[in-house]
Amino acid sequence: xxxxxxxxxxxxxxxxxxxxxxxxxxxxxxxxxxxxxxxxxxxxxxxxxxxxxxxxxxxxxxxxxxxxxxxxxxxxxxxxxxxxxxxxxxxxxxxxxxxxxxxxxxxxxxxxxxxxxxxxxxxxxxxxxxxxxxxxxxxxxxxxxxxxxxxxxxxxxxxxxxxxxxxxxxxxxxxxxxxxxxxxxxxxxxxxxxxxxxxxxxxxxxxxxxxxxxxxxxxxxxxxxxxxxxxxxxxxxxxxxxxxxxxxxxxxxxxxxxxxxxxxxxxxxxxxxxxxxxxxxxxxxxxxxxxxxxxxxxxxxxxxxxxxxxxxxxxxxxxxxxxxxxxxxxxxxxxxxxxxxxxxxxxxxxxxxxxxxxxxxxxxxxxxxxxxxxxxxxxxxxxxxxxxxxxxxx
Amino acid sequence: xxxxxxxxxxxxxxxxxxxxxxxxxxxxxxxxxxxxxxxxxxxxxxxxxxxxxxxxxxxxxxxxxxxxxxxxxxxxxxxxxxxxxxxxxxxxxxxxxxxxxxxxxxxxxxxxxxxxxxxxxxxxxxxxxxxxxxxxxxxxxxxxxxxxxxxxxxxxxxxxxxxxxxxxxxxxxxxxxxxxxxxxxxxxxxxxxxxxxxxxxxxxxxxxxxxxxxxxxxxxxxxxxxxxxxxxxxxxxxxxxxxxxxxxxxxxxxxxxxxxxxxxxxxxxxxxxxxxxxxxxxxxxxxxxxxxxxxxxxxxxxxxxxxxxxxxxxxxxxxxxxxxxxxxxxxxxxxxxxxxxxxxxxxxxxxxxxxxxxxxxxxxxxxxxxxxxxxxxxxxxxxx
Numbered sequence: 001x002x003x004x005x006x007x008x009x010x011x012x013x014x015x016x017x018x019x020x021x022x023x024x025x026x027x028x029x030x031x032x033x034x035x036x037x038x039x040x041x042x043x044x045x046x047x048x049x050x051x052x053x054x055x056x057x058x059x060x061x062x063x064x065x066x067x068x069x070x071x072x073x074x075x076x077x078x079x080x081x082x083x084x085x086x087x088x089x090x091x092x093x094x095x096x097x098x099x100x101x102x103x104x105x106x107x108x109x110x111x112x113x114x115x116x117x118x119x120x121x122x123x124x125x126x127x128x129x130x131x132x133x134x135x136x137x138x139x140x141x142x143x144x145x146x147x148x149x150x151x152x153x154x155x156x157x158x159x160x161x162x163x164x165x166x167x168x169x170x171x172x173x174x175x176x177x178x179x180x181x182x183x184x185x186x187x188x189x190x191x192x193x194x195x196x197x198x199x200x201x202x203x204x205x206x207x208x209x210x211x212x213x214x215x216x217x218x219x220x221x222x223x224x225x226x227x228x229x230x231x232x233x234x235x236x237x238x239x240x241x242x243x244x245x246x247x248x249x250x251x252x253x254x255x256x257x258x259x260x261x262x263x264x265x266x267x268x269x270x271x272x273x274x275x276x277x278x279x280x281x282x283x284x285x286x287x288x289x290x291x292x293x294x295x296x297x298x299x300x301x302x303x304x305x306x307x308x309x310x311x312x313x314x315x316x317x318x319x320x321x322x323x324x325x326x327x328x329x330x331x332x333x334x335x336x337x338x339x340x341x342x343x344x345x346x347x348x349x350x351x352x353x354x355x356x357x358x359x360x361x362x363x364x365x366x367x368x369x370x371x372x373x374x375x376x377x378x379x380x381x382x383x384x385x386x387x388x389x390x391x392x393x394x
Numbered sequence: 395x396x397x398x399x400x401x402x403x404x405x406x407x408x409x410x411x412x413x414x415x416x417x418x419x420x421x422x423x424x425x426x427x428x429x430x431x432x433x434x435x436x437x438x439x440x441x442x443x444x445x446x447x448x449x450x451x452x453x454x455x456x457x458x459x460x461x462x463x464x465x466x467x468x469x470x471x472x473x474x475x476x477x478x479x480x481x482x483x484x485x486x487x488x489x490x491x492x493x494x495x496x497x498x499x500x501x502x503x504x505x506x507x508x509x510x511x512x513x514x515x516x517x518x519x520x521x522x523x524x525x526x527x528x529x530x531x532x533x534x535x536x537x538x539x540x541x542x543x544x545x546x547x548x549x550x551x552x553x554x555x556x557x558x559x560x561x562x563x564x565x566x567x568x569x570x571x572x573x574x575x576x577x578x579x580x581x582x583x584x585x586x587x588x589x590x591x592x593x594x595x596x597x598x599x600x601x602x603x604x605x606x607x608x609x610x611x612x613x614x615x616x617x618x619x620x621x622x623x624x625x626x627x628x629x630x631x632x633x634x635x636x637x638x639x640x641x642x643x644x645x646x647x648x649x650x651x652x653x654x655x656x657x658x659x660x661x662x663x664x665x666x667x668x669x670x671x672x673x674x675x676x677x678x679x680x681x682x683x684x685x686x687x688x689x690x691x692x693x694x695x696x697x698x699x700x701x702x703x704x705x706x707x708x709x710x711x712x713x714x715x716x717x718x719x720x721x722x723x724x725x726x727x728x729x730x731x732x733x734x735x736x737x738x739x740x741x742x743x744x745x746x747x748x749x750x751x752x753x754x755x756x757x758x759x760x761x762x763x764x765x766x767x768x769x770x771x772x773x774x775x776x777x778x
Contacts, residue, residue, distance in 0.1 A: 001463050002396045003695050072395065263776045277773070280764075287767035291711045298688035305395045316688065319681045378674070385673035389653050389680060394668045 003301070005072070012073050016080040023049050024086065032085035035261070035359050037209045040166040046087040047120040057094050057118055064102055064110060065118045071308040075248065075300075082253030090163060093117035093124035097171040100188070100237050104229040113169075113190070127158035127172035127191070127215060128238070135379050137173070138182040138235065142217060144174040144189055150224050152176070152189065154197075154217040160373075164213040165202040167193055177232050188234035190226040197221070207366030208347060249374070250300045250324035255293050258331035262286055265338040265357060276338060285337075289330050296323045318384050322377045325370035332364040397691060403467060409444070410471035420475045420741050423597055430591065431555050432599040433478040441479060442510020450485075455492055455500035456508055462632070466639035466694040473643025476748050478598060480513045482640065482755070483552035486633040487514035487560045494577050494617035494625035503558055503579050515556035516629060517547035517603050522569075525761040527562065527626045529570045532605060534563035534578060540611040541565070543578065543586075546604050551755070553601020554591035557582055561605065566620050577622040578615055584608050596748040624702075631709045634756040635693040638716045641752045642690045645683050645720055648727040648745045652676060655731055672730060679726050682719035689715040707769045710762035717759035720749040 005013070024032070028042060038046075050056045058074045060066025069077065081088075098117050101109055116122040133140040142156025154174060161170060170191050177185030193200065197220035202213040229237050263286060266277035276282050303317040335357075336343040345353045345361055371377045385391045399407065418437065426432050441447055450465040451457025458464075469481060484507050491514075492500050506512030523529035532545025543563050553559065559580045567574025580587060588604040617625060653676055656667030666672055693712035699705040724746040728735035735742050753759070766772065 001398070001461075001691065001695060003692070005395060260776050263773065267773075267776070280767070283767045283772075284763055287763050287772065288714075290772075291714050291763075291766065294692070294711050295685040295689050295715050298692050299684060301395055302397050302688060302691070305397050308395075309398075315680075316684050319684050322681060323685070381674045381677040382670070384677045384680060385667075389673075389676055391653060391656055391667040391673055391676060392665060393673075394664065 005076075009072050009076060013076050013080060016077050017084075019053060020080060020084045020086060023053070024084070025049075028087065032087075034355050035085055035257075035363065037207075037359065037362065038087040040163065043087045043090060044120050044123070047089050050089070051119060056089065056120075057098060059095075060098060060102060060114075060118075064114050072304055075304050078248045079253035082251065083257050085257060090123055092126050092163070092167070092171070093122070096126060096241055097124050097190070100171075100241060101228060103240060104188075104237055106225075108225065109190075109228065122168045123163070123166055125161050125164040125167035125170050125193075125213075125215075127161055127170045129160045130157055131159055131214075135376055137238070138186065140173055140175060140186065142172065142174050143178065144176050144187065144222065146176075146224075147221070152222045152224060152227075154189070154191065154220045154222055156217050157214060158217075159214040161200070161213050161215040162211055164193065164200045164215050165210070169193060170198075170215060171228075173234050173238060176234075180232065183235040185232055186234040186238075187231055188228045188237045189222060190228060191217075191220065191222050195220045195222065205366050206368070207362040207364075209362065209366065211366075250296055250320040251328055251370075252293065252297045252300050252324070255296075255324070255327050255331050258328070258335065259286065259290055259293065261356065262289075262331060262334045262338055265335055265354075265360075268354070269338055269340065282338070285334060289327065289334060292323070292330070293327055296320070296327060299323070315388050318380070318388055321374060322371075322380050325377060328370045329367050332360060332367050335360045336364045399467070403464065406449075406464060407467050407471060410446070410468050411474075413440075413444075414471055414475040414477060418472075418475055418477050420744065423476045423478050423744065426478055427597045430599075432597065433480060433555070437477075438479045438513065439510035441481070442508060447481065447484060447510060448504075448508035451488060451492060451504065451508070454497050455504055457504075461694075462635065462697045463691075463694045466635065466690065469636055469639035470643040470690070473640035473748075474647045476596070476644070476744055480515075480552035480555065482633060482636045483516060483550075483556065484514045485636055486551075486629045486756075487516040487556070487558070489632040490516055490560050490577055490622075490625050490629035491579065491616060493628050494622050495579075499579070499613075499616060506557060512557035513552055513555060515550050515552045515559045515601065516633075517550040517553060517559050517561040517601075518626060518630065519548050519550070520546060521548055525757040526570065527630050528572050528575065528623055530562050530564045530575050531569060532561065532563040534565050534576055534610075537609060540609060541578065541615070543580070543605040543608040543610060546602070548602055549592070549594075550601045550603050551598070553603050554589060554599045556601075559587075559603065560616070561603070562622065562626055563605075572623050574620045575623045575626065576615055576619050577617060577625065578610050580605075580608060580610060580614065584610070594751055596751045597744070598751070627706075630756050631705060632697050634709050634713045634762070635690075635697045637752040637755050638686070638690040638693045638712045641716045641720050641749060642683075642686050644745050644749050644752065645686055645723045648724050648742060648749075649676075649679050649683050651742055651745075652679065652727045652730050659732075666730075675726050675730060679723045682722045685715055686719040703769055703771050707766055707771050710757070710766040710769075713757055713762040714759050714766065717753045717762075720753050724749040 054067055058067040058069040062068050101113055130140050144152035144154045147153050172189050173186050174189050175185050176187040197218045199216045200213050202210055205211045267275050269276040271279050299316045306314050339357055342353045445458050446468050448457040449460045450462045453459040491503050507514050518527050534541040534543045561578050561580055564574055565576045586606045586608040590602040592600050592602050594600055659666045689712040692708050696705050696708035727742050731742050734740045
């Protein structure tokens with residue numbers, strides 16, 4: 001057993017650090033320092049910089065424009081980007097639909113879509129959830145009907161179509177067989193958002209950022225060639241997506257960064273005439289969270305070492321989403337606690353709160369989403385109970 | 395990074411698994427509960443012959459030269475059936491002897507224990523010391539060519555049965571000074587040493603040791619006079635890592651027993667495992683168990699780290715996780731078993747008891763949380 005990274009991996013970490021330091025434009029650097037919300041244009045600016053370096057989709061196979069980076073290097077790249085506070089790239093093309101097209105798409109689909117996902121020329125969003133299909137996703141009602149002329153006609157409403165207002169395409173789960181039972185009548189369809197009958201309505205997150213939206217389909221005509229995988233086989237694709245890149249889901253780098261921030265806030269905040277960081281009670285709270293994070297980090301390392309050897313994710317990887325999301329929230333709960341009265345602040349002009357604390361209240365609100373998106377933590381627990389502990393559900 | 399076991403390690407785990415299954419099921423602990431020693435000399439000798447006691451000790455002192463991971467793998471399996479033989483007391487005392495003493499002393503003092511012919515104990519805790527090994531009131535005063543030791547040591551694991559006892563005593567300085575602490579190897583039959591056997595909750599035994607002017611020679615002092623704290627802290631950290639390893643076996647067994655119960659026990663005409671409230675508790679237990687495994691690996695790898703602060707923070711983090719996970723898993727295990735979990739007859743109660751003892755040994759949650767938070771590493775690399 002060995003906990004250390006190989007010399008090659010250590011060198012790669014240095015390379016990533018040096019690259020970020022030299023390639024990130026000063027405007028992004030300033031925003032990153034404060035963990036500010038990045039506008040869509042800024043995210044795409046960073047996307048293009050990483051694309052030129054060949055690091056935009058390191059988890060894709062090299063033959064479709066990915067990289068030859070191994071699992072551990074991909075983890076290091078992702079962790080360093082998180083540690084630097086770099087703009088998080090839109091995951092919908094790179095992490096979600098891209099890998100599904102690679103796995104299930106036709107040669108034409110691969111040629112049509114993959115290069116533009118890589119280049120950032122086309123931006124994607126996700127059309128899974130509906131107002132009445134959240135955790136019970138398979139109860140979705142958006143229907144795609146064959147018009148007998150080589151098209152589907154799509155009618156329905158998708159919600160949590162995050163960043164659809166900036167996107168060009170949406171990948172959807174749609175009902176193609178109304179008579180079939182739940183999961184078996186669903187197909188996976190790619191839809192151009194410019195199609196007549198498609199409307200996007202953005203709405204604010206509780207963090208005050210314009211991330212969310214809902215998308216309406218009113219008789220949108222979609223060519224059949226945009227179907228990925230078999231007709232009525234969409235559920236299989238949806239499930240396949242869950243297995244991708246699990247070792248990056250823990251967001252360990254983001255939480256390491258957040259705890260450092262908590263310590264800095266506590267170091268400049270006074271309590272009883274001394275820095276809050278010297279208060280044993282508050283310090284113990286940080287220590288608890290850091291120890292939790294260390295446990296998560298070790299579990300993540302175990303998952304990476306397994307994936308590096310090409311193994312299917314083991315039991316340790318199933319806890320990464322649950323624990324990682326909880327810890328992300330707890331980091332910002334503690335940052336808010338450290339800020340004291342200033343934690344009440346809400347998008348004030350510069351000078352009201354320390355620049356580094358400006359976005360803390362927003363993130364404190366928005367990060368409640370981490371335990372909800374990607375399958376709520378309760379759904380994750382149902383899955384672990386059934387698949388790992390083998391407890392029957394009836 | 396590599397977390398795979400070598401072929402030898404896999405074989406070792408299988409051997410220990412087979413031992414606990416065939417020769418040391420939980421019923422053995424029950425049978426030994428009223429025994430004045432509480433463990434079996436025959437079983438201990440067998441463990442010695444198998445090389446389990448010596449596996450992670452250096453070859454230069456008669457060990458097999460393996461890493462602490464090997465010992466941890468053994469301890470984890472021993473935890474699955476609560477094997478009562480004095481592995482943890484012997485390994486911690488041996489760690490102090492090896493770290494503080496000369497090779498000659500270590501080879502001589504360890505030989506009987508490594509063979510399973512004798513056993514050891516580390517007498518560090520005192521009534522006022524709680525978990526601080528630097529809080530030593532026991533005195534070793536110069537007497538002739540040697541020393542005279544006076545004081546009381548409490549809750550000395552295996553102190554009732556050990557042949558050699560490693561005792562910390564102050565040769566200089568005030569109550570909690572970090573300098574002035576010395577270690578001595580004392581024979582259990584030394585005149586002036588009174589051993590009062592005491593029982594512990596987990597069906598083990600310990601000793602309350604009264605040193606009433608016990609005379610020891612210069613050659614029984616381990617290491618430089620007054621400079622033993624580093625070795626003592628190392629031994630306590632190794633004990634904490636050992637507790638994490640044995641505790642993992644305890645935790646996983648309690649989890650397995652509980653999951654099995656959820657799959658078989660019926661109420662309201664269905665298996666109780668079909669209730670989501672109970673499923674989620676079982677998953678919370680599973681999450682803690684996985685984190686305890688991850689942190690046990692960290693502790694076992696870092697116990698030998700040359701960087702003392704690295705070692706201390708890793709061990710403390712792991713021991714805190716053991717406290718969280720151990721408590722959560724064994725408490726919920728009893729809750730999910732219902733009333734039978736609170737009977738002496740049901741095994742789950744024994745796992746709950748052992749878990750408590752492992753959590754208390756070598757520093758409880760608060761002790762390690764405090765040490766972690768006070769480490770210079772805690773405020774390093776925080777950025778401007």
